[in-house]
Amino acid sequence: MKEYTFYTGCSSEKRASAYNMEHSIQSMCAILDIKLNEIDDWNCCSASIGYAGGGQLPRMALTARNFALAQKQQGSKDVVATCAACWLALRETNERIHEEPEVKSDLNVALKEAGLSYDGSLKSRHMVEVLIEDFGWDVLKSKVKKPLKGLKVAGYVGCQTNRPFGVCGDSFENPTYLDKMIEATGATAVPFAKKVACCGGALAFSENEKSCALVKDILQDAAANGAEAIVTPCPVCQLNVEVYQGKVNKLFGTNFNIPVLYYSQLFVLSWGGSWKEAALDQQVVSADALKRFA
Amino acid sequence: MAYDLSFAKEVYKNAEMGHWIKMCMQCGVCSGSCPLGPHWEFGPRQLFQMVRSGKMDEVLQSDSMWMCTSCYNCIVRCPRGLPITHIVHGLARYAVVKGKVKPNQVTARFAKNIFWENIVSTGRVGEAALTMKLYFVDGLAQGIQNGLEMKDSALGMLKTGRLNPLPFRSKIKGFAGFEAMLKKARELEEKREKGA
Numbered sequence: 001m002k003e004y005t006f007y008t009g010c011s012s013e014k015r016a017s018a019y020n021m022e023h024s025i026q027s028m029c030a031i032l033d034i035k036l037n038e039i040d041d042w043n044c045c046s047a048s049i050g051y052a053g054g055g056q057l058p059r060m061a062l063t064a065r066n067f068a069l070a071q072k073q074q075g076s077k078d079v080v081a082t083c084a085a086c087w088l089a090l091r092e093t094n095e096r097i098h099e100e101p102e103v104k105s106d107l108n109v110a111l112k113e114a115g116l117s118y119d120g121s122l123k124s125r126h127m128v129e130v131l132i133e134d135f136g137w138d139v140l141k142s143k144v145k146k147p148l149k150g151l152k153v154a155g156y157v158g159c160q161t162n163r164p165f166g167v168c169g170d171s172f173e174n175p176t177y178l179d180k181m182i183e184a185t186g187a188t189a190v191p192f193a194k195k196v197a198c199c200g201g202a203l204a205f206s207e208n209e210k211s212c213a214l215v216k217d218i219l220q221d222a223a224a225n226g227a228e229a230i231v232t233p234c235p236v237c238q239l240n241v242e243v244y245q246g247k248v249n250k251l252f253g254t255n256f257n258i259p260v261l262y263y264s265q266l267f268v269l270s271w272g273g274s275w276k277e278a279a280l281d282q283q284v285v286s287a288d289a290l291k292r293f294a
Numbered sequence: 295m296a297y298d299l300s301f302a303k304e305v306y307k308n309a310e311m312g313h314w315i316k317m318c319m320q321c322g323v324c325s326g327s328c329p330l331g332p333h334w335e336f337g338p339r340q341l342f343q344m345v346r347s348g349k350m351d352e353v354l355q356s357d358s359m360w361m362c363t364s365c366y367n368c369i370v371r372c373p374r375g376l377p378i379t380h381i382v383h384g385l386a387r388y389a390v391v392k393g394k395v396k397p398n399q400v401t402a403r404f405a406k407n408i409f410w411e412n413i414v415s416t417g418r419v420g421e422a423a424l425t426m427k428l429y430f431v432d433g434l435a436q437g438i439q440n441g442l443e444m445k446d447s448a449l450g451m452l453k454t455g456r457l458n459p460l461p462f463r464s465k466i467k468g469f470a471g472f473e474a475m476l477k478k479a480r481e482l483e484e485k486r487e488k489g490a
Binding site: 113 | 364403479
């Protein structure tokens with residue numbers, strides 16, 4: 001069994017928008033014999049737009065508190081995040097602590113008020129990195145019991161799981177890890193020029209129609225390449241492309257009906273997990289196109 | 295004609311990552327790589343040059359920085375390795391600090407008044423309260439209209455167990471310490487933002 005410290009993140013909580021991701025990741029980890037030890041009493045990372053209200057120190061203090069709790073509760077174990085924005089906040093804060101001594105000391109002055117401290121030594125990782133680096137492609141393929149043969153999938157990497165840090169040395173312009181994951185389940189990764197295009201991120205809230213125009217282009221490209229489903233590692237990509245599909249159809253007179261799934265849902269299904277274990281019953285745009293593999 | 299460098303110097307010193315603006319060579323790859331590019335009044339390249347030429351109000355009152363989706367495309371493509379996304383965030387935040395943001399700037403309003411307030415009031419995002427506050431930001435009638443427009447999405451989320459119908463969430467256990475930590479971080483931050 002492999003154990004990691006787990007930073008859950010707000011959208012993965014029960015009755016939150018990415019609970020389908022969290023649920024399927026837990027099922028995936030059960031099959032791989034991974035134990036995710038949740039940081040007790042973690043707080044929000046402030047996502048992509050925390051800068052507006054928080055500036056730099058309050059914003060980074062949020063993440064520093066999560067690291068401090070992780071270190072206190074679980075020692076030097078790697079901190080794993082499944083959400084792109086959570087992972088980015090962890091990486092950014094660690095990087096600034098390493099490179100800017102005054103950021104490190106200021107953050108510790110703030111942490112002291114909460115009876116905490118953080119030395120910057122914890123490693124933060126994305127779940128995708130754990131799968132590739134600690135398990136590897138052969139292990140991921142060896143788990144397949146029901147190959148998703150014939151299923152055409154567009155691998156939508158999006159932004160923050162790809163930039164600015166990247167995963168496993170992959171290219172920023174044409175990352176291949178997600179396509180490899182799709183192929184590992186027995187499905188076919190279709191060519192997808194929009195694989196690193198932006199979905200609008202948090203602007204989907206405040207500038208919805210601009211965001212919907214980006215989502216339309218992503219759906220159009222997936223459909224044009226014959227994709228029956230879109231797969232992503234990012235909760236905001238998943239949410240924006242799935243939940244605003246109806247709005248896109250209204251705005252642009254289109255007729256898209258493409259399920260948008262997480263890589264973990266594909267893995268769980270192909271590894272013999274049930275429809276429910278893969279959280280495929282939690283999709284707003286029905287995933288019934290995958291019923292033939294259930 | 296003499297250049298007035300006072301605004302540029304202020305930004306270099308007080309705005310997050312502002313000093314990197316000195317390094318911009320005006321190639322425009324950032325502006326050309328931006329997914330919201332067509333909606334920027336001034337792209338990042340132009341904003342940086344305007345900082346250098348002292349156009350304080352034009353920069354800080356601009357909608358431009360609020361168009362950033364934090365996709366980091368500009369950052370990975372900048373030939374000089376400037377942290378463009380962070381500079382743009384820094385300028386947006388600096389506009390807040392200087393009180394220059396137009397009152398109806400929707401993303402600024404959402405990010406600062408709704409999102410940040412939402413997380414610091416309990417320690418974690420409450421998605422239901424977040425969405426409701428956003429819908430009703432322009433009053434009750436507009437709120438009901440916004441809600442109706444998004445009814446299908448909201449119902450879809452509710453039915454699949456991905457939205458809590460109660461717009462209330464309890465505070466994290468260590469909230470008192472969390473609040474004290476943020477207060478101290480705020481104090482330290484204000485010193486820097488004021489250039490002290």
